[in-house]
Amino acid sequence: MDADSVECPFCGEPGEVYADYDESLPGEQIFVQDCAVCCRPWTVRVHVTAEGELSIAVDRS
Numbered sequence: 939m940d941a942d943s944v945e946c947p948f949c950g951e952p953g954e955v956y957a958d959y960d961e962s963l964p965g966e967q968i969f970v971q972d973c974a975v976c977c978r979p980w981t982v983r984v985h986v987t988a989e990g991e992l993s994i995a996v997d998r999s
């Protein structure tokens with residue numbers, strides 16, 4: 939599974955995180971993106987470790 943692929947926490951449909959984030963910047967970046975299917979807002983958390991590993995989580999706002 940691609941790192942940008944996520945599952946909508948509202949409708950369960952697969953989706954993609956397309957918002958801008960800096961994967962070379964260690965730390966947590968949080969932004970809101972609307973689901974392309976049900977239009978409800980995801981809270982997207984992008985976490986980049988000091989080693990440059992990327993993890994993405996989406997939650998209901």
Ligand SMILES: [Zn+2]
Binds near residue numbers: 946947951973978
């Ligand atoms: Zn949805």
